Amino acid sequence: MRVNVVVxxxxxxxxxxxxxxxxxxxxxxxxxxxxxxxxxxxxxxxxCTVYLDGVPVCSxxxxxxxxxxxxxxxxxxxxxxxxxxxxxxxxxxxxxxxCGFCTPGLLVTAHDLVARTTDPSDAEIxxxxxxxxxxxxxxxxxxxAVRLAAxxxxxx
Amino acid sequence: MxxxxxxxxxxxxxxxxxxxxxxxxxxxxxxxxxxxEFAYSSDLWHEDMLWGATLRSPHPHARIVRxxxxxxxxxxxxxxxxxxxxVPGENVYGLKYQDTPALAEDRVxxxxxxxxxxxxxxxxxxxxxxxxxDVEYEVLEPITDPERAAHDxxxxxxxxxxxLVRYQRILKGDPDAAADVVVSGVYEIGMQDQAFLGPExxxxxxxxxxxxxxxLATQWLHVDQRQTAKALGLPPEKxxxxxxxxxxxxxxxxxxxxxxxxxxxxxxTGRPVKMVYNREESFFGHVHRHPAKMYYEHGATKxxxxxxxxxxxxxxxxxxxxKTPVVVGNGTTLxxxxxNVPNAKIEGWGVYSNNPTCGAMRGLGxxxxxxxxxxxxxxxxxALGVDPADLRIRNAMSEGSTNVTGQxxxxxxxxxxxxxxxxxxxLPPERTGAVDIRDLPGGASNVTHxxxxxxxxxxxxxxxxxxxxxxLDDYSTARVRLQVIGGEPVAMVHTAAAEVGQGLVTLQQQxxxxxxxxxxxxxxxxxxxxxxxxxxxxxxxxxxxxxxVRNACRAVAEAVYALAERRLVRPATGMSLAGxxxxxxxxxxxxxxxxxxxxxVVEETREYHHRKTYPLDPxxxxxxxxxxxxxxxxxxxxxxxxxxxxxxxxxxxxxxxVGKALNPDAVLGQIQGGSAQGLGLAVMEEIQVVDGxxxxxxxxxxxxxxxxxxxxxxxxxxxxxxxxxxYGVRGVGEPPTISATPAIAxxxxxxxxxxxxxxxxxxxxxxxx
Numbered sequence: 053m054r055v056n057v058v059v060x061x062x063x064x065x066x067x068x069x070x071x072x073x074x075x076x077x078x079x080x081x082x083x084x085x086x087x088x089x090x091x092x093x094x095x096x097x098x099x100c101t102v103y104l105d106g107v108p109v110c111s112x113x114x115x116x117x118x119x120x121x122x123x124x125x126x127x128x129x130x131x132x133x134x135x136x137x138x139x140x141x142x143x144x145x146x147x148x149x150x151c152g153f154c155t156p157g158l159l160v161t162a163h164d165l166v167a168r169t170t171d172p173s174d175a176e177i178x179x180x181x182x183x184x185x186x187x188x189x190x191x192x193x194x195x196x197a198v199r200l201a202a203x204x205x206x207x208x
Numbered sequence: 209m210x211x212x213x214x215x216x217x218x219x220x221x222x223x224x225x226x227x228x229x230x231x232x233x234x235x236x237x238x239x240x241x242x243x244x245e246f247a248y249s250s251d252l253w254h255e256d257m258l259w260g261a262t263l264r265s266p267h268p269h270a271r272i273v274r275x276x277x278x279x280x281x282x283x284x285x286x287x288x289x290x291x292x293x294x295v296p297g298e299n300v301y302g303l304k305y306q307d308t309p310a311l312a313e314d315r316v317x318x319x320x321x322x323x324x325x326x327x328x329x330x331x332x333x334x335x336x337x338x339x340x341x342d343v344e345y346e347v348l349e350p351i352t353d354p355e356r357a358a359h360d361x362x363x364x365x366x367x368x369x370x371x372l373v374r375y376q377r378i379l380k381g382d383p384d385a386a387a388d389v390v391v392s393g394v395y396e397i398g399m400q401d402q403a404f405l406g407p408e409x410x411x412x413x414x415x416x417x418x419x420x421x422x423x424l425a426t427q428w429l430h431v432d433q434r435q436t437a438k439a440l441g442l443p444p445e446k447x448x449x450x451x452x453x454x455x456x457x458x459x460x461x462x463x464x465x466x467x468x469x470x471x472x473x474x475x476x477t478g479r480p481v482k483m484v485y486n487r488e489e490s491f492f493g494h495v496h497r498h499p500a501k502m503y504y505e506h507g508a509t510k511x512x513x514x515x516x517x518x519x520x521x522x523x524x525x526x527x528x529x530x531k532t533p534v535v536v537g538n539g540t541t542l543x544x545x546x547x548n549v550p551n552a553k554i555e556g557w558g559v560y561s562n563n564p565t566c567g568a569m570r571g572l573g574x575x576x577x578x579x580x581x582x583x584x585x586x587x588x589x590x591a592l593g594v595d596p597a598d599l600r601i602r603n604a605m606s607e608g609s610t611n612v613t614g615q616x617x618x619x620x621x622x623x624x625x626x627x628x629x630x631x632x633x634x635l636p637p638e639r640t641g642a643v644d645i646r647d648l649p650g651g652a653s654n655v656t657h658x659x660x661x662x663x664x665x666x667x668x669x670x671x672x673x674x675x676x677x678x679x680l681d682d683y684s685t686a687r688v689r690l691q692v693i694g695g696e697p698v699a700m701v702h703t704a705a706a707e708v709g710q711g712l713v714t715l716q717q718q719x720x721x722x723x724x725x726x727x728x729x730x731x732x733x734x735x736x737x738x739x740x741x742x743x744x745x746x747x748x749x750x751x752x753x754x755x756x757v758r759n760a761c762r763a764v765a766e767a768v769y770a771l772a773e774r775r776l777v778r779p780a781t782g783m784s785l786a787g788x789x790x791x792x793x794x795x796x797x798x799x800x801x802x803x804x805x806x807x808x809v810v811e812e813t814r815e816y817h818h819r820k821t822y823p824l825d826p827x828x829x830x831x832x833x834x835x836x837x838x839x840x841x842x843x844x845x846x847x848x849x850x851x852x853x854x855x856x857x858x859x860x861x862x863x864x865x866v867g868k869a870l871n872p873d874a875v876l877g878q879i880q881g882g883s884a885q886g887l888g889l890a891v892m893e894e895i896q897v898v899d900g901x902x903x904x905x906x907x908x909x910x911x912x913x914x915x916x917x918x919x920x921x922x923x924x925x926x927x928x929x930x931x932x933x934x935y936g937v938r939g940v941g942e943p944p945t946i947s948a949t950p951a952i953a954x955x956x957x958x959x960x961x962x963x964x965x966x967x968x969x970x971x972x973x974x975x976x977x
Contacts, residue, residue, distance in 0.1 A: 190881040
């Protein structure tokens, strides 16, 4: 089948999509957007998180056909050209990245939290990120990075 | 954090170039990673590539009666289906013993053992075609009890030499010594998984001359190259490996997974072949941490001085040897912990079974005994009626101590200080009045408002050998080039050392900046066109590859001084490099590097070898087996809902000696991440194996800590330089994983009064249901 999606503001088309393919597979293997990661294929780890019509979802759980005609924003669409989004900047600055495999999904989740919440408490941040597994960092520096990005938004 | 001055003068240059050692510059790969542009091995793509897939045994033990691939090969879109008969070289590999078939021949020894491989146009075509491979098995009784495997000679032999991989005994002082106070226990530890987030993957690209280039995620390029080339029947130079982005490792990438398979398929089809495991296959595609059963007895004087330790420990290696010999070596030599023990009798067995193969995981061979002896230390403290932290401080080893193998510790060993520092840290406030349920066991599930919840505090301390042991020549190679690019001196560092997330690329830049006094340093992709770097394991890369980069930089500096000597007609003595310039010992700037070098390229390759170590005496286990130790200690505070058996770790504090923090932020990252894995083993992580079969190969059923499970941490980093290591560094990565587990287990015991002899501690262990 053919799937039409708007990805990061651009109209894209994928042909010969097999019915069983996920949105994640189409993004990674058919549209060349390998930023979203496949780590569990069960919606448990959050590494494949993207915005679908503005709502964060695990793209491994979305059938490609379900995305027909909808808008997708991936980690590749967070930065404005060369300018990183503040959440990306704070992850780099705080060393919230080790292997980085969980980073794209975490960034989309954290981006959403910072966008919709003013001055999030630690409990709110933890709850928001609870669906994103990280095996390297122990989360401490990720929490620091999200706090920083939230604070910067307050002061912006 | 204290920042001790570096041991010798060139380090002073760090002040003139920012981002040198002792600083925490940004990761060079950080921006790519946040943009989603960093190329992990699973992201690789090649025009015309095929997808590889692996058929695995459903049985833990079986004879292969018939294997027919013809139906699979006839499927449209399938380009090759291969079995052991298609392996042109030796169909056997292994890190320590050559005992693992690349593809099973007449027998399978674990559930998930690779039997056949194929390549197809689409991953789904490949997956469906696997079902068309016709295999007839004669199912055999699996061997699943490691103690029986060690002692019962009537069991069938899984390998020609029998079912024992290694036995090691250690005798010190009077093995039959008596003591006033004696405590004993039998401790078990479940099978933990590395659970790196980026599953096994890579891309093999055939060349036109019968060779192959393999792009992959691994921990050790050269050992993969040697093993793969042997199976392919090719000289190593025809099998070239390049490291791609690695999504975590933690030991799970030390053994081969898809390396031989992808190359076989690429060479057969003449097309690039990509292999990517999914999460379920990943659980079967790599080795795990050895489960263990350990019998311990500690004797002490009534004043609390340890008199003896006697222990018997069984490590289940599963189907193939992998790192089992090393686990037995580490497990026995580290069996009494970081304590002074005058008398000991220790025995360790590593065995074959039909359980999943076990091998390297962070804390190799030290995680199991640490859990046991730290449980014993609390039991002993209770028997003596003393504070558990004080008992540890009283018996702590220090510089000059003699360990259980008779080796004298000739570097700082501030074990007592680590425990004292933890003891002095403030405890979290007691819960009073209304509480946020999210802070309680069960969290937002709203299962308690504090009723039935009790609090406990526990300690855990560990000793871990750093780097390879027992006589192995452990080394790394670095090539450093200095040249002028765009009018500026630029250094390039090239090693085969694997960046697996730990930050080795940052560190290589830091060392080169410091040694060469140039701000711009690039890191060449790691590949096999430069000498061996050894594995990114055993907490060794900062030490060993760091040492090689330092040595190569110093050789480059010497070559620059010689050049300056000729050009400036003055002796090279006393010259140094700082701020992109050659400086005399009185501080006079002699020349700019750019001006001196012009078009010249200075390039040097050097190795670093650590101090010699020695094998253990096979009878007494005595010997100078280890080059360095890492020490860490944790204090855990837990809340336990005794009615539901739920645990909330409230706080997890850590004190660790790192010798010298070359990158303080990265050190903290290692301690935080390592502690999380130790927490996982304490309360949730276990591959559940029944009759040799894995029951939970998914992230739905194998749980790793989330951000809700990880408590805040207070971390105290000590820097007591090791006089024998480059810059005084001490390996950092493993110790915090090890000491976190017993600290949490001891805290849960303190809260509940239960014995809890097994980790992970499950709710039913606490409720007794």
